[in-house]
Amino acid sequence: MDSLKRMVIFSHVAETRSFSAAARKLGIARSAVSRHIALLEQSVGVRLLNRSTRSVSLTEAGQTYYRSCALIVAEAETASRRISQLRDEPAGTLKVAGPTSFGSQLATLAGRFMQQYPALHIELLLDDRVVDMVRDSIDVSIRVGWLSDTTLVARQLCESPRLLCASPGYLERHGRPESPSRLADHECIIFSLLPTPHQWTFSKNGRQENIHVKGRMKTNSATAVRALILDGSGIAPLSNFLVGDDIRAGRLVHLLPDHDCGSAGIYAVYQDRRYQQARVRLFIDFIQERMQALI
Numbered sequence: 193m194d195s196l197k198r199m200v201i202f203s204h205v206a207e208t209r210s211f212s213a214a215a216r217k218l219g220i221a222r223s224a225v226s227r228h229i230a231l232l233e234q235s236v237g238v239r240l241l242n243r244s245t246r247s248v249s250l251t252e253a254g255q256t257y258y259r260s261c262a263l264i265v266a267e268a269e270t271a272s273r274r275i276s277q278l279r280d281e282p283a284g285t286l287k288v289a290g291p292t293s294f295g296s297q298l299a300t301l302a303g304r305f306m307q308q309y310p311a312l313h314i315e316l317l318l319d320d321r322v323v324d325m326v327r328d329s330i331d332v333s334i335r336v337g338w339l340s341d342t343t344l345v346a347r348q349l350c351e352s353p354r355l356l357c358a359s360p361g362y363l364e365r366h367g368r369p370e371s372p373s374r375l376a377d378h379e380c381i382i383f384s385l386l387p388t389p390h391q392w393t394f395s396k397n398g399r400q401e402n403i404h405v406k407g408r409m410k411t412n413s414a415t416a417v418r419a420l421i422l423d424g425s426g427i428a429p430l431s432n433f434l435v436g437d438d439i440r441a442g443r444l445v446h447l448l449p450d451h452d453c454g455s456a457g458i459y460a461v462y463q464d465r466r467y468q469q470a471r472v473r474l475f476i477d478f479i480q481e482r483m484q485a486l487i
Contacts, residue, residue: 204217206241285312287329331471362424372451
């Protein structure tokens with residue numbers, strides 16, 4: 193780094209033919225310029241500048257060295273500009289991870305964001321497992337549910353209420369539970385990623401009720417839970433973003449609507465807020481602003 197700094201200082205002296213002018217341009221003391229030039233000449237082992245009380249000129253070795261320095265300094269400045277553009281403007285490739293259960297909504301949001309920025313590419317990775325963001329070089333991970341302790345930075349985007357649902361066909365065969373306690377008589381689909389898979393919590397008028405449920409089907413996929421209740425295999429609470437359209441279309445029935453089943457937080461997780469690139473910051477702002485319309 194010292195060598196590069198001295199090349200920059202030398203290039204400015206060579207271009208201005210003045211220690212004082214180079215010092216003003218660099219915003220440092222003239223004595224600092226003289227010291228760095230002396231150290232540079234010492235390191236390369238030849239005199240690079242002819243000095244007099246009134247002028248500075250390049251020696252033959254200095255002219256050769258300056259041509260190489262100018263190329264190196266120009267490359268360094270180009271690299272700095274490119275890094276600044278990545279920091280300040282959405283460009284390059286943004287790698288986004290998310291669960292399959294939120295895949296269609298996330299894909300819609302990512303597509304709309306990409307349309308705004310022609311220089312941006314997005315790689316969308318959908319997986320129900322919690323990805324290793326460092327190993328997989330993920331910029332942003334969208335997570336639904338409950339976050340475990342992590343060294344990463346998390347920003348809550350919104351919450352999606354959980355709705356207890358069953359298909360009309362299931363209700364025709366097994367009847368409709370009129371209270372949370374009657375769920376003990378029903379086939380419940382167990383979603384293993386819930387904090388307490390076999391204990392469902394309901395609240396009404398400030399009163400909370402914990403119900404132990406049982407079921408023959410257990411899965412770690414919210415998408416699979418939705419498929420099972422649509423097929424009439426049982427009852428389960430799922431986030432509104434997964435079943436809202438099904439309820440409106442009549443494919444599913446919202447059960448116990450006067451009871452609150454809780455909600456699932458939706459989070460954007462990223463690695464370090466100090467060096468956050470524009471594409472990461474703007475993407476998170478973008479999806480948070482538009483999330484409510486899709487949830």
